[in-house]
Amino acid sequence: MIHDTALQQLLAVGTGDEPLLLVLDEQAGALPLPRQPSSRVLTNRCDVATMAGRAGWTAVFNDFAFGAALGPPCADVRYRISKEKRVVEQVLQAAWQWLPVGGVLWVAGYKEEGIKTFVARLAAAWQVVPELQRGERHLHxxxxxxxxxxxxxxxAADYHRLQVIADWHGEPLYSKPGVFGWDRLDEGSTLLLQSLEGWLAERPATGLRGVDLGCGFGLLALALCQAGCAEVVATDNNAAAMSASLATLQRRVAAGQARVVADDCGGSLGGDFDLLLCNPPFHQGFAVEHELTExxxxxxxxLLRxxxxxxxxxNRFVPLERKATALFREVRRLDGNDRFQVLALA
Ligand SMILES: C[S@@+](CC[C@H](N)C(=O)[O-])C[C@H]1O[C@@H](n2cnc3c(N)ncnc32)[C@H](O)[C@@H]1O
Structure with missing residues (x-):
């Protein structure tokens, strides 16, 4: 887990007498015990929910829906802003509606993350005067x-609405804000799928067990289904990715060919997969994180049998080949260009 000073400062304000709702995205560092036992965490990441639960918080994992699952409203909501604009807008607006009149919303982030712009917009929309405390390194x-x-x-639009953003060999890909690169096909993933086509010509996937690790809206998992895998697991830690990939794979799920699982790096899955596809994340929130690649x-x-x-x-700047060589018997370069590389690992 990364250390996030903004989050630590956000937790240090106030008297600590009242329960609070802490809203967290993926950049959450380790949490201290809640100062008030009925304090809660709302997060869109299942690993953050697990971490918060272990630290003594009541944790709710969903795609930032401020509904009945959160329990009774409390008068103190705290949010360390997310990386994606549409997610920040959703959390701020939904938190504001959920908060009782007289309640307080605390918002923290750095100047270079755009915090000043978000707060200027909410001040105008809600006719309020936010009070500012400055911290280290441009923290607001x-x-x-x-x-x-x-x-x-x-x-501007409904955050939760799933949309068809493209199709892959005739099957629609559903996505929504909050999912990685939600409204386009990622260049790296497209290159991986090109390599997969050549690969399958020599080794058909019919009847195999496949897994898409970090599935986003389910593009790689859908390709595994189309390749004829008998069983495909799509897994991600993000609640938005869960709903999008469930929509993309709905026909395959209904037919018993695919499953969608919320998980931290596939940690709850048993091994024994024949074919695994992965475009791993190299950011955690605003920070570049090579530890994630590892x-x-x-x-x-x-997970592989x-x-x-x-x-x-x-991406080429990720030390994928060096890290893979330490872990796999065989590391073979399948494809690449000036921005990405595709490796086959055995
Ligand atoms: C580069 S994206 C690839 C998405 C998708 N496979 C595609 O090709 O469009 C990496 C994905 O990993 C997910 N991710 C990040 N941390 C994770 C974790 N600890 N466990 C599982 N998935 C994670 C992100 O939510 C994101 O969807």
Missing amino acids: LYRVQKSQSPPQSLQ RFLQAARR PGGRALFVA
Whole structure:
């Protein structure tokens, strides 16, 4: 877990007498015990929910839906802003609606993350005057008190609506804001799928067990289904990715060919897969995280049966080949260009 000073400062303000709702995306560092036992965490990441639960918080994992699952409203909501604009707008707007009049919303983030722009927009839309406390390294921490004034919405469109963004060999790909690169096909993943086509010409996947590690909206998992795998698991830690990949794979799920599992690096899955596809993340929130590449490679090694193969794609600046060589018997370069490389690992 990364250390996030913004989150630590966000937790340090106030008296600690009242329960609070802490809203967290993937950049959450380790949490201290809640100062008030009925405090809660809402997060879109299943690993963050597990970490919060272990630290003594009641954790709710969903795609930032401020519904009944959160329990009774509390008058103190705290949010360390996310990386994606549409996610930030969703959390701010939904938190504001959920907060009782007189309650306080605390928002923290760094200047270079755009915090000043978000707060200027909410001040105009909700007719409020946020109070600013500055911290180290351009940290901005705002206190915003909810008044009676009827708010305008910060959101241009429905955050939760699934949309068809493209198709893959005649089957629609559903996606939504909050999913990695939600409205386009990733160049790295497309290169991986090109390599897969050549690979399958020599080794058909019919009847095999396949897994898509970090599935996003389910593109690689769908390709495994189309290749004839008998069983495909699509897994990601992000609640938005869960709903998008479930929609993309709906026909395959209904036919018993695919499953979608919320998980931290496939940790709850048993091994014995024949073919694993992965375009691993190299960011955690705003930070570049090469440790994630290593965790995904280790997961691949654990999930493959002896003789099974993994195809990985990564940006050239990610030390994928060096890290893979330490873990796999065979590391072969299948394809590449000036931005990405595709490796086959055995
Ligand atoms: C580069 S994206 C690839 C998405 C998708 N496979 C595609 O090709 O479009 C990496 C994915 O890994 C997911 N991810 C990040 N951390 C994770 C973790 N600890 N466990 C599982 N998935 C994770 C992200 O949510 C994201 O969907």
